[in-house]
Amino acid sequence: MEITLRVDGQERRLVVDTRTSLLDALRERLGITSPKKGCDHGQCGACTVLLGGRRALSCLALAVAYEDAEIVTAAGLAEGGDLHPMQRSFIDHDALQCGYCTPGQIVSAVGMLAEAEAGWPSAVSADPDADEVVLDDAEIAERMSGNLCRCGAYVNIRPAIAEVARR
Amino acid sequence: MSVISHAVGTPLDRLDGPDKVKGAAVYAAEHPVDRPAYLYPLQATIAVGRVIALDTAAAGAEPDVLAVLTHRNAPRLASAHDAELAVLQSDEVAYRGQIIGGVIAETPETARHAAHLVRVTYAERAHDVALRPDRDDLYKPLNAAFFCRGGGELMDGSPADSAVGDVDAALAAAEVRLDATYTTPINHHNPMEPHTAVALWSDDELTVYCSTQGVTLSRDLLATVFGLDPRRVRVVCPHVGGAFGSKVYCHSYAVLAAMAAQIVHRPVKFALTRRQMFSLVGYRPATVQRIRLGADPGGRLTAIAHDVVVQTAKAKGYAEQVAVCTRCMYAAPHRRTTHRLAPLDLPVPTIMRAPGQAQGMFALESAMDEMAIACGLDPVEFRIRNEPGVDPETGRPFSSRHLVDCLRDGARRFGWDRRGPVSRARREGAWLVGTGVSASTHPSPRFAGNTTTIRAGPDGRHTVLIAAADLGTGTWTALTQIAADALGVTVDEVELRIGDTALPPASPAGGSAGIDSWGTSVVETAGRLRALIDSHHGGVVPPQGLEVTSDMPDNPDAAHYAMHSFGAQFAEVRVHADTGEVRVPRLLGVFDAGRVINPKTARSQLLGGMTMGLSMALHEQGVVDPRFGHVVNGDLAEYHIASHADVGSVEAYWVEAEDPHTNPMGSKGIGEVGIVGTAAAIANAVHHATGIRVRDLPITLDKLLRQPVVEE
Ligand code: FES
Ligand code: FES
Secondary structure, eight states, X not given: OEEEEEETTEEEEEEOOXXXXXXXXXXXXXXXXXXXXXXSSSSSOTTEEEETTEEEEGGGSBXXXXXXXXXXXXXXXXXXXXXXXXXXXXXXXXOOSSOSSHHHHXXXXXXXXXXXXXXXXXXXXXXXXXXXXXXXXXXXXXXXXXXXXXXOOHHHHHHHHHHHHHO | OOOOOSSTXXXXXXXXXXXXXXXXXXXXXXXXXXXXXXXXXXXXXXXXXXXXXXXXXXXXXXXTEEEEEETTTSOOOSOOOSTTTOTTSSSEEOSTTOEEEEEEESSHHHHHHHHTTOEEEEXXXXXXXXXXXXXXXXBOOOSOHHHHTSSSXXXXXXXXXXXXXXXXXXXXXXXXXXXXXXXXXBBOOOOSSOOEEEEEEETTEEEEXXXXXXXXXXXXHHHHHHTOOGGGEEEEOSOOSOOTTTTTSOOHHHXXXXXXXXXXXXXXXXXXXXXXXXXXXXXXXXXXXXXXXXXXXXXXXXXXXXXXXXXXXXXXXXXXXXXXXXXXXXXXXXXXXXXXXXXXXXXXXXXXXXXTHHHHHHHHHHHHHHHHHHHTXXXXXXXXXXXXXXXXXXXXXXXXXXXXXHHHHHHHHHTGGGOOSSTTOOEETTEEEEEEEEEEEEEOOOOSOOEEEEEEOTTSOEEEEOOOOOSSSOHHHHHXXXXXXXXXXXXXXXXXXXXXXXXXXXXXXXXXXHHHHHHHHHHHHHHHHHHHHHHHHTTSOOTTOEEEEEEOOOOGGGGTSBOEEEEEEEEEEEEETTXXXXXXXXXXXXXXXXXXXXXXXXXXXXXXXXHHHHHHHHTOOBOEETTTTEESOXXXXXXXXXOGGGOOEEEEEEOOOOOSSSOTTOBOOOTTGGGTTHHHHHHHHHHHHHSOOOOBSSOOHHHHHXXXXXXX
């Protein structure tokens, strides 16, 4: 079928199979390879994109269902070529090695900060009803645990996120 | 010659960082090719036997299917010598999951669907996948060096056995004795980027965009298999999404992709699924290790024996160097190491980050902890007391060895002196708290096969060409820094090109030898270039520019010194008294890795190794089902790797100590030493916390609950 996807502010027409995941539509049909495929099963977070501002695993989404959605990848976070503060912070903290999990980590972190801002509790929040979430290391670790990093950059990723959260 | 330092030693940000944070760095599957076809493999669903019938009619009749490849119609390879690469050359099945065919189609969805329509009939034979030390078919490895391409008995080229003095007599006479058996399971590398090959042919020339730790080695292997002049094969891989050893040796999937492209006359993309990686790209083999130690009452070792049974595959006798670490670690007049292989009907194992050292040092360093306790000594002090002056088995001096400094500095930073000697003595609420220590070591060799070309322009810019690899290791950055200093220019004036066989050849990124080897080659070439500019051009680069190519020189010191990186790792663990859950709030390592080229990326490498060590200690195990002969937990939900929430504080430091013998930079390997010893430090801390000695990785809570818990 022919559908339209809005990715990083651009409309793209493409033909997909009804079985095509949003991730494969982006990577294989549109050549948008910023979101990575690590598992295709929703188990690693490498394919994380923002769907209408919320983080989502594009390998678990069927492309045909996202005709009208606003899709943002890590490439789209860098507006006009300027890196997003989260991207800058990842470089400063050397929060990446091979870089394959990195776009997913960054998109996930941006989505996560918005969730915390909105007061969403996590499994380690002491008071689930608190209005404000204090993003300490344990909160960030819990909220980012859907994004695996086999290079083991975790102890650099969390300070990178914390620094942006403090701003 | 030596290098004057300006760039080397500075914590330069990763040069590939801006691309990687945007997702713009190009990995194997992402190279744009014209009208790619997609391949989905057929994999054997028996462990051993033959394919006797294949019904591909339904698959072939699917719209958009271009071809179904099986052993019946596959091109004959020029060389089927390497069982791992001899894809579809016979009807034999040597392990479950082996490639027995592939479907090539216009889209990935069609290829996958059609692959499931192929009906296969097998003649099955009995299989055997049980690793037991009492098997009657254990054998001493032979010609297993460098992936069984010849030479020495073990993968690293060293002999399978070693003996000094009379271990049995020394053990019998020892006043303090330990005899313990340690076991480690199959581990899977699981780099985040699945292995991928995109293959295309034009006029008998093969190009493969392949996720590889060494484009030159992959090219040479593919050239041999397809009977091509290596100059007609090009392998390209500027960025690797993690590898950890699984992308050094070229695997069957790359051969299959190239075959498929030959058949359909189009570029073919073959990206493995996560599950396929569990049978097609190698793994860390399981081990059973018996360690015997003897000591005098003063805590001086008199005897060390490390006897290893390690599994291999019947298809290919890969032989891991598990006890080699024990040959260089501690002084003792009587010593022995042995390796025996257990041939199983499983996929072919391969190197995985610190191959052999990771398992071997778990055993040795756990035993050292047990022995320290038996001798009534602090584990740090016990290690220092047994520090050798020279390499204990060869008598050669170490090129540099600062293990004692690492132990002392680490103990100070960690607050080791606050630790009581008694186990199960500290409790905070429901948590039992303990600390442990381990030493780390890894050889620091240089590999042959490196050539560099440097082009100097009249504008002061230099292009440095070598087919090296960056797996996340920081090569793009660190090698640029080395080149800048060697050329006497700034980092901005150097343009590095790596990851392409169109460039001069390079050894693979492996064995912790990458930067040390490529860096040596770059320094040598830069020296020649500068000498040429001075001698023939009056110290000025001529207007048309200048180009110099040079091979890496041999290291005359290699035969006279033992060259290793070292380290000391400290762990704090908390074990839940009721559930047995283990947490690791703190890991701290101090390393002796020679001169550090880039402190920022080097630290990340060490932290990453320690994090993977934590994962090895607590989570990782490929579980083989003996009935079917496959790893059952073949995805990231069931094969656990450490996630954010599993990893607490991890700190890595190093002693500032240039190595005078390894290479012109004075560096030693850092990619692997970080994972060595972590699991032992954690196991030792678990013992300190609970009084329970876990000698079988991973340390899962059942192993802590099965033990009778005595409240003290
Ligand atoms: S690729 Fe989507 S979660 Fe792993
Ligand atoms: S940077 Fe390699 S997987 Fe995270």
